[in-house]
Amino acid sequence: MKLDFDVLNRISATYGDSFYLLDTDVFDNNYSEMIQAFRDIYSNTRVAYSYKTNYIPRLCRRVKDMGGAAEVVSEMELWLAEKIGVEGEDIYYNGPYKKADYIEKLLLKGGHINIDSDYEAGIIEDIALRNPDVLFRIGIRCNINIGQKPLSRFGVDVASGELKRIVKYINQIPNVKVNGLHCHIPFRTLESFSRRMEYLFETLNDLPESRWDYISLGGGYMGKIDEQLARQLSYNPPTFSEYASVIAGGMKEYFAESARKPKLIIEPGSALAANAMKYATRVVDIKCIGGHYIANMAGSSFQINPAVKNVNRPVVVCHSKDENELREFDCLDMAGYTCIEDDYLYRNYQGKLGKGDFAVFDNVGSYSVVMKPPFILPDVAVLELQENGKAELIKRPQTAEDIFMYYY
DSSP states (O other), rough: OOHHHHHHHHHHHHEEEEEEEEEEHHHHHHHHHHHHHHHTSSSSSSEEEEEGGOOOOOHHHHHHHTOEEEEEESSSHHHHHHHOOGGGGGGGESSSSSHHHHHHEEETTOOEEEOOOOOHHHHHHHHHHHHHSSEEEEEEEEOOSSSSOOOOOOOOSSSHHHHHHHHHHHSOOOOOOOEEEEOOOOOOOOHHHHHHHHHHHHHHHTTTTTOOOOEEEEOOOOOOHHHHHHTSSSSOOOOOOHHHHHHHHHHHHTTTTTTTEEEEEOOHOOOOOOOOGGEEEEEEEEEETTTTTEEEEESSSSSSSSTTOOOOOOOEEEEEEEEGGGGGEEEEEEESSOOOOEEEHHHHHHHOTTTTEEEEEEEEOOTTTTTOSSSOOOOOEEEEEEESSSSEEEEEEOOOOHHHTTTT
């Protein structure tokens, strides 16, 4: 439904002057369009949703219900996947820090572990020795250099021969076989994925005796963004179809003559969740310092992904009074409530704005609710608007008691 001041003000009366607005229909559509784009080229493709990007349980459960898998990087996320009923075989466990007991627990449930370094190979061997009657299949994350600086710190180095050594070491354990190769580099450009595929296939060529059940290309996919946001990027944001052409197309070509077509795993997070959430926050006041106007907001940039700086997300302002009564600004900054100097939600805003208005920021579903610390103020509510204008509570706002109850 269309947002306006009355709707936002009504929500604010119950949940406060800042809150997230979730749109699960947008999330579902992103999932459907992305998986279809890949399957149109390489049918044996599956989505493993990146929980770390946005682990709102409702989203994770929808992925499960739509036939997707879970990509987790901690025992906390593993707990969530199991809590919402994701089967072990539908969980892919990545990340540089995995505890031995959780690795064993997931493997015994048929889950997938992509080991990140040598220490995990030792854990796998210990687990195998304790369970000699169980055949374990293990994935491994490769670290490839496609020219990026600095080099990625994740995965097992290919260039030095370390990857090949660890694969051989694991395969010599009687009841363990390496069956999955994981490759993730945090770049979203189409060129980076093209180079990723080239180096991935070189790695596969260097391991001719391996039988691969799955190849995972990780995440890092750009989702749908509007023109304003696209103009701020240094590259043209690829579409789902363009990603699929490079990745699924590469898989189709490479395995064209192979009787066994391994499953292609893609691990989108931002591509599905980013534009499925908005963040609404009220204008507290507008002041002028040195001839420059600053709007003090009830919200903070820490609530719309604190890792991303100098990017203006699309914003719509819902006015508390008639626009004719408002001042037009040529250049205004929207500043957050924290005591950090560079806490700005939006720079160089042009348009009308008044005290009491709501600014609604789009494309905030990626690394927002999961990275927000209880800094200065507790976290805010997550709601989903219904067609009748009512808001369904997805996550209640934190209270001071929530934060301090764990201290002794």
